[in-house]
Amino acid sequence: MNPYRHPSANRSDANWYHPDLLLTSTEDILTMSQSSTLNPVNRHHSNLRQVLRSYWQLTKPRIIPLLLIETAASMWVAAEGHLDPLLLVITLLSGALAAASAQTVNCIYDRDIDFAMERTRHRPIPSGRVQLRDALLFAGTLALIAFGLQAWVANLLSACLAMAGIGVYVGVYTYWLKRSSTQNIVIGGAAGAIPPLVGWAAVTGELGWTAWLFFLIVFVWTPPHFWGLALLIQDDYAKVGVPMLPVVVGDQVTARQIWYYTLVLVPLTLLMVYPLAATGVVYGILAVGLGWIFLRKAWSLLKMPSDRDLARNLFKYSIAYMMLLSLGMVIDSLPVTHHLVTTLGTHLNLLAAAIPALAAS
Numbered sequence: 001m002n003p004y005r006h007p008s009a010n011r012s013d014a015n016w017y018h019p020d021l022l023l024t025s026t027e028d029i030l031t032m033s034q035s036s037t038l039n040p041v042n043r044h045h046s047n048l049r050q051v052l053r054s055y056w057q058l059t060k061p062r063i064i065p066l067l068l069i070e071t072a073a074s075m076w077v078a079a080e081g082h083l084d085p086l087l088l089v090i091t092l093l094s095g096a097l098a099a100a101s102a103q104t105v106n107c108i109y110d111r112d113i114d115f116a117m118e119r120t121r122h123r124p125i126p127s128g129r130v131q132l133r134d135a136l137l138f139a140g141t142l143a144l145i146a147f148g149l150q151a152w153v154a155n156l157l158s159a160c161l162a163m164a165g166i167g168v169y170v171g172v173y174t175y176w177l178k179r180s181s182t183q184n185i186v187i188g189g190a191a192g193a194i195p196p197l198v199g200w201a202a203v204t205g206e207l208g209w210t211a212w213l214f215f216l217i218v219f220v221w222t223p224p225h226f227w228g229l230a231l232l233i234q235d236d237y238a239k240v241g242v243p244m245l246p247v248v249v250g251d252q253v254t255a256r257q258i259w260y261y262t263l264v265l266v267p268l269t270l271l272m273v274y275p276l277a278a279t280g281v282v283y284g285i286l287a288v289g290l291g292w293i294f295l296r297k298a299w300s301l302l303k304m305p306s307d308r309d310l311a312r313n314l315f316k317y318s319i320a321y322m323m324l325l326s327l328g329m330v331i332d333s334l335p336v337t338h339h340l341v342t343t344l345g346t347h348l349n350l351l352a353a354a355i356p357a358l359a360a361s
């Protein structure tokens with residue numbers, strides 16, 4: 001008997017934004033009902049597929065790519081466009097394993113509230129598909145492999161930072177603050193800002209100003225990212241007593257906080273260009289454009305804090321924003337971009353010098 005299984009467990013529309021995190025899709029139900037009538041070999045394969053799928057879901061896989069994009073962007077900037085492919089692949093692999101381990105421990109610790117929330121009750125532990133002991137073993141193994149790989153191929157600093165990411169997410173966010181403070185994701189959100197530090201340390205063996213600035217950018221981005229979503233799913237959190245900001249202070253104050261954080265975020269992204277000069281004009285233009293859109297969306301929400309479409313729109317945009325900003329850093333650091341920008345600059349200078357002569361003739 002599964003202690004976390006509720007007889008009335010049901011799917012709901014609250015799951016609109018991450019259907020892959022659910023298990024009981026029509027396809028699953030069909031597969032499960034078929035497996036009892038299949039021959040033993042097919043049944044074995046079908047069961048194995050279901051087990052693998054459950055472990056995959058335990059890692060909340062849809063969040064991991066963005067963490068890896070941050071890591072890769074930081075590595076590219078640190079390497080000034082000349083990145084060792086093996087180092088990149090191993091750092092991303094161990095980053096994915098570390099994040100998966102962190103998410104698994106979060107699923108273990110939060111199994112009671114995950115069971116009670118409509119949105120999360122089909123996760124592998126509350127639905128009884130993965131046992132606690134197995135999940136713990138899985139999380140421990142992933143963390144060990146992540147640490148070993150990273151320390152072996154890159155360096156000890158980056159491996160320790162990845163483990164610190166797990167520690168902050170599990171210890172500070174999940175265990176300490178998630179159920180006790182409205183500032184849970186502000187402070188606990190530091191976990192999600194650690195991947196740029198891991199990437200930078202993997203390339204340089206140390207942590208520079210640029211790495212810390214990237215950390216700060218993700219740190220300040222996290223509240224608008226999550227509170228946009230929290231406005232939509234606050235009833236679920238309220239039901240289980242998790243004090244996410246909108247649950248405690250309401251829509252208006254949350255929208256105001258989102259606005260303040262976005263106001264700080266946009267100028268922060270520009271410090272990469274000046275005074276740090278870690279990135280150039282291509283990233284700069286992108287950061288201004290993306291930031292302008294972010295500000296407009298946060299402003300619209302500030303004007304109509306209870307408009308759920310605006311909140312959903314801001315949440316979705318926050319993800320695209322971080323992806324494109326990171327991509328901007330990568331494109332900016334490539335040697336070909338440097339070459340193009342320098343050539344363009346030279347031509348513009350020549351043109352500027354020629355204008356007075358042309359005007360005089």
Ligand code: HEM
Nearest residue numbers: 017018060062063066067173185188189192193222226319
């Ligand atoms: C403590 C900080 C954060 C909290 C509380 C948070 C919370 C959430 C939640 C609840 C979701 C909905 C999906 C789910 O149920 O798992 C989500 C989606 C997402 N988060 Fe965050 N997040 C945080 C930080 C981050 C960071 C740092 C990143 C990456 C840089 C990130 C990337 C994403 C992405 C890509 C999605 C969309 C997944 C999908 O496509 O469904 N989040 N976040």
Ligand SMILES: CC(C)=CCC/C(C)=C/CC/C(C)=C/COP(=O)(O)OP(=O)(O)O
Nearest residue numbers: 063098099102162165166169191192194195
């Ligand atoms: C370097 C390293 C290993 C970093 C790991 C950082 C990490 C895993 C960040 C993810 C943050 C996140 C998606 C939280 C979800 O909140 P929640 O679990 O409270 O959401 P829920 O309500 O859906 O359970």
